Amino acid sequence: MSNIAYLGIFGPGPNSSAAIVSDNEIIAWAEEERFNRIKTSPNAYPAQSIAFCVKEARKLGLEVTSIGYAWDCNSYSELATANLEQTIAKYPSETDHISRLAQQGLNALYNPTKVKQDLGLILRKLGIELTDQNFKFYSHHLSHVASAIYTSGFDEAVVIVNDGVGEVASSSLVYVDKQGTMKELATEELPNTLGGFYATITEFLGFKAYVDEGKTMGLAAYGAPDADIMAVFDEMVQTDGKSFHYTVDPRFRYSGKRTFGSRFTDLMVEKLGPSRPADVSAMIAPYPAIAYAAQKKLEEVLFAQMKYAASLNLSKNICFAGGVHMNCKANGLLAESDLYENYFFQPAASDNGVCLGAAFLAKIDETGEIPKLPSLEHLYYGPSFTDDEIENVLKQCKLEYVKSDNIGRDVAQHIAKNDIVGWFQGRMEVGARALGGRSILANPLNPDARDHVNRHVKNREAWRPFCPSLKKESFQGYFDTVIDKSPFMIVATRIHKEFLDVLPSCIHVDGTVRPQTVNKDINPLYWSVMNEFEKITGQSIIVNTSFNVQGEPIVMRPEEAIRCFYGSGIDVLAIGSFLVKKGRR
Template identity: 40%
Template sequence: MNVLGIDASHNTAALVKDGRLVASAEEERFDRCKHSRNPPVHAIRFCLEYAGLAAADVDYVAVGMDEVDHYSGLGLILSKVLLEGYPPGLLRKRFSVLRHHLFTDPARLRTHSPLSSAYWGKKVDAATDGTGLSAEIRVIPHHVAHGAWASLPTGWKNASCLVADGAGDWESTTAYAYHDQSIEFLRKETYANSLGFLYFNATDYLGFGFLQEGKTMGLAAYGDPQDVPGAVLDQIVRVPGELSPWYTVDSRILTDYYYGRGYLSHFTRLFGAPKRPPGLEATTPPYPVAAAAVQRSLEKALLHTVKKVVESTGEKKLCLGGGVAMNCSANGKIWASGLVDELAVQVAPMDSGTAAGAALRLAQQLGEKPLVEPDRSDWGPEFSDAEIEKALEAAGLRFERCPGSSIAGKAADLVAKGKIVGWFQGRMELGARALGHRSILANPGIKGMNDRVNRVKHRELWRPFAPSIAAERLGEYVQKPCPSPFMLIAFHANPNGKRELPTVIHVDGTTRVQTVDKRLEPLYYRLLREVEGHTSHPAVLNTSFNDAGEPIVCSPRDAIRSYFGMGLDALAIGNYLALNPEPGAKR
């Protein structure tokens, strides 16, 4: 049975064939539009082609959101306000859609919903060259899709599962008990008590813009939340909450982003400054303190919630999902707390993972056993040597062929010498992290290398970088090590880590590590060991292969364009190595 999964928010597609995940990718990688809002036409086409399927071979389409029901009538809106405590200001966006349709045929309303079967049927049909799609479209609740993706790839028998994001199907935080590949609902927090929207709105106040929460997390290390009185922190999040045994987010922070942004005045009152204007350095007071206060509030709420969930399930293995699980600093605090014995955060825990989660969950409901290779990140397209060589020749690049796996040694030698190398190998990663397939690599032991790479990528100089480290060697560099294959847990560096890897240690002494397993990533692992032969550390600075404001590269053409645009020193692409000439040399 073939199930096509679609993420209805971040526009990702996935393909599950006979219960096994075989492909998944985000549309932005193909249309080259960061955070693309276009339907996943190219992503769907890729998934079908990779699986060797035509549109007629798809048995079901799984959509990871039940948002259609949110627009089905005024009665539902009023019930949300009156019975579930939703502040009316949070529902204005819903009303703006409803006002055009309240007195029209409900069938028309569903046709106009971007998540209706008619809509998705047309888009899937377009993605498959109009060949037609007879598959039935099924909706999987958003947090169920998140929960499935968070838990099924772990291979665990029993676990606790916590999903936290902005909102999906009116839920913002949901707890599940995971047993034998099934998830049992335990408790939820609603749209009116959203940790995701707390962080989203704080990011806007800090002047970082849409979907830039990672910058807020990075800036938080420059502030000391001790500078913020407890009474101020209580006006962000209270734990334990008065309305919930988990937490209570101050409602003044959750006024709708799209209608007046009333939360900005609340942040201004709390921190004594208006929204950071363009051009003002983010590290200017009081913005780092504000970021630190919000980060601390998020961590306090999550730690309390994890404690409650683990107590409820009795399971100290924890799966985290949802956009909030992208906050590696908070994940690190959970791991360091001792509340859990094992922690799993999957690649793409945000909405991009719900395409796979929805498809796997639907396949399971239809009687198949879901199968996902644990700790894999590379679910996207790959390119042959012939395709790569053709692209290099078309660009007029001079290059050398590196047979076998010798490309790892060539790249390692350059990294050790202080060169900045584009690394393009195998299938593309899913999600926002580059994990050794579409990466920019540098030597983390050379002081000042972080500033060089930030300038190459046209990023703010205060932003941190992360290392990839041979998995079995992690304990030499951090406190309380654990597997972190997707660069989603921040650890406190030990003295050796601070000494040996200075450019990947943030100002608060933490480092967001990717652990590299020899069995799963043999070529990348070999590069790390080759680097160790030159430097004494099996580690590289690893950042995503993209310039500021662009998606991570997908194709050889994308990689070559970014290589030129950023002025990288070298490009290790497949079995080929291209070198930028030294200044003054002829290309």
């Protein structure tokens, strides 16, 4: 390994984050929300994430020589302003002045001089001087592309990106050849945006846009086709089913009076009825049917995009990135298709992944060498804490605890007894999914586990599903799919019918599951929990959800794990080699 490292940055913006790579290895990768405890940290530079990444690199004797930023600030203001004016000219409305003011704010936020000045101050405190020679702005979508292709294990592939917006692009189709040349084959720009469309429906359903899209996806399974509602969505989003392109009518989103929400117009209320108030259940009609229609429309467009890409006959490999591809239900539909031989979904598909792509692009620009990484096997690139550090915190909090000689066995026994376990082990995961670093674990055989965790631990809606972790070698025995592994909870698939009644707490109402396969060679400690649970119950699968309560980021430090443990209905905390138990009521 050389002593050179490449730093990638994104933020401000949802999922502000930083990553650092060297040669053909990811050194560190983290999101700012975990440090500052603000969900998605949308208004901050990733200052603490940068400091963490640089510290991890220096432990290995590496120094940063190039820095990439995953937003093309040099061109953004001109492109975005022109795009907005084109939309206003075509769809004039009484709120155009608000749209212009919002764009002016974004132009100021991503002013290249300001961004370089602000990041320069952050980096200078770490002993790194930002210069015009070592710093570069990169296209947001090309950063998404790089984050996917260079972690896929493919030497060439077609890459599809779908998000809210990157500069002005909202969807991109790119072919990356064996020499690393990125050829843009098709693009879609604002106001046509799948991410923006889904965020609008998320807000209309009473959830938080660009945060709660998973709720919309989950609610969709409780809906059914409604001809009138489906007709509205056919008017709102149109595709010919054959090409990469689609349209989203902005008159439903921003081009019109917005009396009831910031992301949907009064036209949507006129067509679909009132948006959901906070005191009305999302399970009340027509909201499940609206979620169903949104999900079906999204899947229709995504499949048409992939079908068009396959018609070009460029590759047997395809990658997906961009926040839209956090939709595991849609991903499952794509992955089950025979249009491609090999599929890769960047697990940090949202903007927490573009910093990694920017780091790769910075490396390419400095060295001329294409990153050659194996297929991504895990996301454990965040901070970790030693047993000594953890025990010091436990003592400081004056807690009673025991040190386990086999934490995997002890945790499996607690899960089998229907205890809810907080699991805090090793390096923290990056991304929205808990993958056995910072997890809450429960018994999938217990029919009450989902309701108990939703009500007493996560403080979230009772209808929301949980996901399982299972031993990698057990995967085909449980799931009816052509997929051979699923290490990141990014693809939903169907479970064999004989398990529908056996594992009630990790199966959604539509019979799908978003599984994580655990490789013994990658995370032997977490794997041991499932192995020990299998010895007790005969099943090598457990419920796994993120170690947090609703509205908060996943815990990162021991102090946060303890606070979440005592502020929720978790029964046992497994933190490092230590067990902390609550007294029984």
